[in-house]
Amino acid sequence: MENKENRELNKVLNTGDVLVTAFGAMIGWGWVVSSGGWIQGAGIIGTMIAFLIGGIMIYFVGLAYAELTTAMPESGGAKVFSQRAFGPIGSFICTWAIVLSYIGVVCFEACSLPTIIQYIFPGFLKGYLYTVAGFDIYVTWLVAAIIFAVLITYINIKGVKAAAMLQKILTITIAAVGIILVVVSLVNGDPSNLNGQMFVGDDANSIAKTILSVAMVAPFFLFGFDVIPQAAEEINVPLKKLGRLLVFSIALAVVFYGLVVFAVGYGMNLAEVQQSVSGTGLVTADAMAKLFNSKVMAKILIIGGMCGIVTSWNSFMIGGSRALMAMADSYMIPHIFSKTHPKYKTPYLALILIGLISIISLFFGRVMLVWISDSASFACCISYCIVSMAFVKLRKTEPNMKRPYKVKNYKVMGFLAVALSGFMSIMYLVPGTKCTLTNQEMIITGGWALLGIVFAVICKMKYKEKFGKQRGKME
Template sequence: MSTKQRASLEKTLSMKDILALAFGTMIGWGWIMLAGSWVSAGGVLGAILAFLIGAILCIFVGLTYAELTPALPLAGGELVFAYRGLGSEASWITGWMITFAYVGVAAWEGPALITAIDYIVYLPRLGYLWTIAGFEVYASWVLIGSLGGLILAVINYIGIKSAAVFQLTATLAMALGGVCFFFSGAVNGDVANMVPTFTSTSGFVTVLLMVPAMFVGFDVIPQAAEEMNIPLTKIAKVLILSICMAAAWYMIMIISIAMSAPASIRETDGIPVAESFAYAMGNEAFGKVMIVAAMCGILTSWNGFIVGATRVMFAMGRAKMLPEIFGKAHPKYKTPVAAIIMVGVITCLSPLLGKNALVWFVNASAFGTVVAYFMVACSFLALRKKEPELARPYKVKHGTAVGILAIGVALFFLYMYLPIGPGALVGAEWAMVLGWAALGVVFYIMSKFSYKDVTKEETEYLMFGDEYKRF
């Protein structure tokens, strides 16, 4: 079968590009807004312990990704793993849920960007539209968020390398801001501010529940695997390294905010890290400097999730699980044009929902992520049994134990989000999950009717290409 029938993406990403993509996507904006609440809820050591445990749990899941990604380095990541290990239907569910996770977080970034800009320069409230979840939405506010979405869509449209250069630059700028924050606390702060040390078990659990959402992003690596220009053996190392770097970052930021300012400052309704930095430096201008670094974090997360979502949609379109237009690459830029346009439109429209309502997207998308983690862990074990001969450039030691533990981690976090769990999703969040699932059912039925003549051999080729297909 001619390879001309199957669209492919250009291999241009270097090691530093991949690390910046994963690390920048994971860090984002959350630490700026939530570091103070982590200390308040769990205490300094309680919050650090929650992130340490969360990182260890994520590493078990990450190890399954580390083996599967270099073994099947194809756009779509989780989609491809699930198809190989569990079959077509499981693959569809996995791809659709991880796309929901990426789009949901990306949709939140526009309002986050506007909030950051408004902290630096007051934005006039012009053209009142409506109020959602207690937040008044104005046309002027929406326009700025939509402009950010449009710019990132264009960057991704003109090539993965342009997106990677942007990601690396913004990630370095964000990291510089975080380093300055740490040293300001170490030099000008006071260890007396580092209270409470530990609050309670319920407070610790409160922080632990937030951890999965904070580590979402390392799973973007398999989405871009088809565009990596590095030895396959290095993919696993950079994936695990990115999780460790993110864990270290969050724990350092917890220490930094605890040292920098007393609870009365870091528990503000504003932007805690910015106000704590200004307090430690004794000048409000430093708070605005920190917001510039925070804006870079917003953009890295936003950019990374656009890359992730569009590559899954591209892989689904290429395998005829979605309309074929999603599986076509731009003839010049080699980017998934239709997927980028669709995700770009969603992120440009998301500011219309206001700032408060979009918290629902974050929580609902975390549920979608955990579903994907569960499916990948199951695929990992299934492939160990079904295809022991599959070439694995990196093979996890004690694979069965790691796979079982990864499944346990995913089920634990799924329990947390269910109605019986301590972090149950609210009604609006369940509506988003079920609405996305219903849309997926429609697309699934459409694809079955539209491509009913596609053979298993053709699907195998479209999913894996000549190099990785089984038959």
């Protein structure tokens, strides 16, 4: 067995690291490519209201996470909370779902990065190999993606502090580019551009429906704050402050998305937005180019978007590896994945596994990864719902548990967290909604669930009474 020193994780994450890791996880590539679609779907003000609604949904779940993280500051986050409330089986379901969520994002970001490079360098694609569901795979595309996947995995193995340093640099870059866009829009934009773009709909009822349609999608661009609880043992921040940081990071992301949408709409009129959506699809970058009258500035904004890809990728590598380590530490999956690197004190085998999965996924092209990411979002909603239920149950069963960050009116907040996350989960299964899972996504989700059952049965048979019992650090 490993000794205590071998199992310890270094407490190296400070306040800034926590904030940029959570914020960076939520700010990916969507603010560059999806803003035009949001504006067409609900209008500028409508989209801002929609993100406010979506942010409120995530806010209630975030409150549950904030309290539970400070009460149980152990690596594993959702796994630790759900096990305390519902035992090994409930914990396995919750954690297995969140692992799919994290791996799905890692795979999608690994695919997105080389795709963005080709926007900056149109001649980038060389050496056609084959086509998967209409997506052409090229040698240069594949090599670039694999190099980045190996690099991100290596940085995370080197230590969470190294990963956080990368996160800090890239998040500052994203923020700087976003601020430049907003400021130049206010200076060079025109209020007349807002005409016909404020809301979508002919009456209050239709406007409300369009806002709700975007509000349903908005929370999926705000997932990611929960990577922080996964690395709780590596955080060197007062627990009460940690809870506040989690909640603040959600608010920060909502403000960022809202300002970007306003800047785009204030800088481009309705016809220009429509032309951009049907053209490059990079509406935010086209807005930057117009406002500066420079295509170079569009590429600079795209680079900011690339930083967003890497920050999400990096954050979910941290979260996914810690979730796998926590499961392995409880003998829910092969115990070898609980091992930490003798020098860097990181769960290197779990990181290598996620890195390998992301590399393998690249060979299936972008369409496959869209299916994975949608399945991942559904899995994340399931996990959020279970964590929210754990929050409510533990308040009842363990009222005297020390809670450095304690949520007021827990019954109301807990009910809203459970109801809203449960509602989002159901929407993936109800036909006709904007987020209904396709048949392919159902197969991926079902396959992942089946794999989880196989793991659970095998590990239960192999480890017997150890299954679900976290090995203490005294071993």
